[in-house]
Amino acid sequence: MIDKIKSLFGEESVSVTPDQNTYMDYSWFSTENQEIFGIKTGSLTVEQNNLLECLFTKLESNTIMMPSAQSEWFQYLYFNKGHNPLFFENENELPSSIRFIHFYSNQLFTHKVEFEEAINAFFHKEVIVVWNSAKEGVIIEKINDQPFNKEFLEHMQEIIAADLYHDVTFLVGKRYSPLANLYLYFDIEHQCFKKALSVKRQKHILWFSKEMLHYILSFLPEQLQKELPNLFLNDMKIDDPILSTVKIYLQQNLNVTATSKKAFLHRNTVQYRLDKFSEQTGIDLKHFEDGLVIFLAIHLLELTSET
Structure with missing residues (x-):
């Protein structure tokens, strides 16, 4: 709505931010969504002002300023x-x-x-x-x-x-x-x-x-956002139990015991899945930089799976 008002009266004649020094120079109105806008008094004809008062709520100047x-x-x-x-x-x-x-x-x-x-x-x-x-x-x-x-x-x-x-x-x-x-x-x-x-x-x-x-x-190129999961996760799906275990492992600071408790899995099962992941991808999750890239890849896979 405000954009339409600006297109009608000109960008330079419309304000949406009352200024302490200049707000008295504007006629102020409120839309039904409580968006406030002001139009320079000199830019309004009597007919335009009357029409705006019919369409919007006219505000007294002394009520529109914030503390x-x-x-x-x-x-x-x-x-x-x-x-x-x-x-x-x-x-x-x-x-x-x-x-x-x-x-x-x-x-x-x-x-x-x-x-x-x-x-x-x-x-x-x-x-x-x-x-x-x-x-x-x-x-x-x-x-x-x-x-x-x-x-x-x-x-x-x-x-x-x-x-x-x-x-x-x-x-x-x-x-x-x-x-x-x-x-x-x-x-x-x-x-x-x-x-x-x-x-x-x-x-x-x-x-x-x-x-x-x-x-x-969000600043990564869209193509990279799509391809990075495939690049590092070897076409694994988000519901793959190996991948879900890897995510929890990374969230639990590379602690197998904490991962087994969080995932309700036996410690040996967790270790088996981690080893299987390293075998399939060639990535050792015990290295921080590798783990970080995998965490980002899983996150991007989750985002693409939701769309």
């Missing part, structure tokens, strides 16, 4: 405008680290305030929630001690789903120094999150360090 902290973070993280907002904080008040927790819902957040209140209640401290659209945004967590663990975040997701009727997916970023180049790190995490959402499999709490694998592999 100053949210606005600064929004401009900095999503558009690299301005400076890291933490640069201007007192040195004694700086957190030890910053973490981004990205979120996305297939449903529109019709009551954003309720979601923000729920997030603040869970964290038991002030966090900043920055919205990128009516479906997604990021939670900025200032950390002075230990960050919340996986179980806590999973519980939070379940409660939000039950109480707010929103099936939200979160991607938990890593911890950064508060004065680091946060825009760059945020952008990488955000792109990784979008890629992870496209391949998500019944998971609601995603971790940046784990999902980065999907993101990196």
Whole structure:
């Protein structure tokens, strides 16, 4: 919808990001999907304005601005405008680290305030929630001690789903120094999150360090993504018991005993399958570099098997 508005009124006359200094120069509207856009007042005729008011919800200018902290973070993280907002904080008040927790819902957040209140209640401290659209945004967590663990975040997701009727997916970023180049790190995490959402499999709490694998592999040429599994796995299928055992072995840090427990197999059976794999492929999984390539090949095979 916004793209159509831009094509009608011109890219330079339409804004979707209210700016503290110029937002009064625009007439602001909201679509039924709660997408906000503004059109320069001088670009609108009376008839056009009346038509837009019939099609969309007219917003008062004083209601469209985010609180100053949210606005600064929004401009900095999503558009690299301005400076890291933490640069201007007192040195004694700086957190030890910053973490981004990205979120996305297939449903529109019709009551954003309720979601923000729920997030603040869970964290038991002030966090900043920055919205990128009516479906997604990021939670900025200032950390002075230990960050919340996986179980806590999973519980939070379940409660939000039950109480707010929103099936939200979160991607938990890593911890950064508060004065680091946060825009760059945020952008990488955000792109990784979008890629992870496209391949998500019944998971609601995603971790940046784990999902980065999907993101990196997406840059491989499509032909290589298709051929690499055949190249290293000798046409094995994803349901081959030898291959499934090899995957678990790699995930268990090349530990045969841990693999046998995880796979519910006798230790001798695990060793037999590993030996069989090496015999068929000529690859010794005990070498880290070889094991890494095989793990990537198995991962790509899984992706191609799902399509």
